[in-house]
Amino acid sequence: MNHDLSRAGAAPVPVLRLGDVLLVTLQGDLHDGTAERLQQDIAESIVRSRVTGVVIDISGVEIIDSYLGRVLAEIAAGSRLLAARTVVAGMRPAVAITLVELGLTLPGLRTALSTEAALELLAAPVDRPRREPR
Template sequence: MTSASTFPYEGHVPVLRLGGILLVTLQGDLYDSTAEQLRQDIGETVSDSAITGVVIDLSGVEIVDSFMGRVLSDVAAMTRLLSAQTVVAGMRPAVAITLVELGLTLPGLRTALTTEDALPLLGSEVSVLPRAGRGRRERP
């Protein structure tokens, strides 16, 4: 059985620990100071704990700027150096287009359509229940 605990991050960014995975759920716009604090906190948590992966759920984010793109890239690079992986899940098409237009390639950052799709990319066996009103997608 996997234990889940929530870490209190300044700026009210929900971060849930599911075993060796951190699930970071971004909702709306983040202030630069909050994004910077989140980056530091994720780095400290990954280095101090047995964290093997980080999932950053962007499904609640409408737009990103160059600073947020850099934060995502930095988190991916930092976790990779600390022997963990980062997967960004739930990116909206407008967010992807903005990142491309800004010239941010985000090397080393893996993506998934949903959080449920991200967990297997990290080798996690944690089960995520489907959202209400949304059917499960069948895999071939």
């Protein structure tokens, strides 16, 4: 039985810069306050380092409730205002199923299977023409 995670949940989230992209890695169970602080940290980092993209790696996140879902949507919306695109990467199947049952489909959020796929997505031209076959 591990009760240390609650402490980890209160710890700040590392925000890493990779060229034009901020890489944010979320782990375990996030404290509400931590999620809120992250929102500010990302906005400040975008302005400070002039990145054009944000990748949030959530492959280590075991649950997303409506609060954290809202925080992710707000990070994406806020980044857009600062001219940066956000991709949420690596959502676990159980989390995706639960979010859908909860009624939270997060339509405004870009998603990718992995951080690599997310970086690829951000490297593509900004308003790439939608090639719809036939």
